Amino acid sequence: GSHYVGNYEPxxxxxxxxxxxxxxxxxEILTFPYET
Incomplete structure (x- = not known):
């Protein structure tokens, strides 16, 4: 399912x-601080 919820996941x-x-x-580690 969706991995990112909001701006980042714990x-x-x-x-x-x-x-x-x-x-x-x-x-995933590189994209951990996922900002839109």
């Missing part, structure tokens, strides 16, 4: 997501 959720999609880990 780091815990990013890491949780990264555990399921390790191939996207670096991408």
């Amino acid at each position: 780091l815990d959720n990013v890491m949780e997501y990264a555990k399921w999609t390790p191939q996207n880990k670096d991408l």
Whole structure:
């Protein structure tokens, strides 16, 4: 589903997501401070 809710997700959720999609880990970390 939607990963980002609002401007950013808590780091815990990013890491949780990264555990399921390790191939996207670096991408998710880089885009963690998601600003519109």
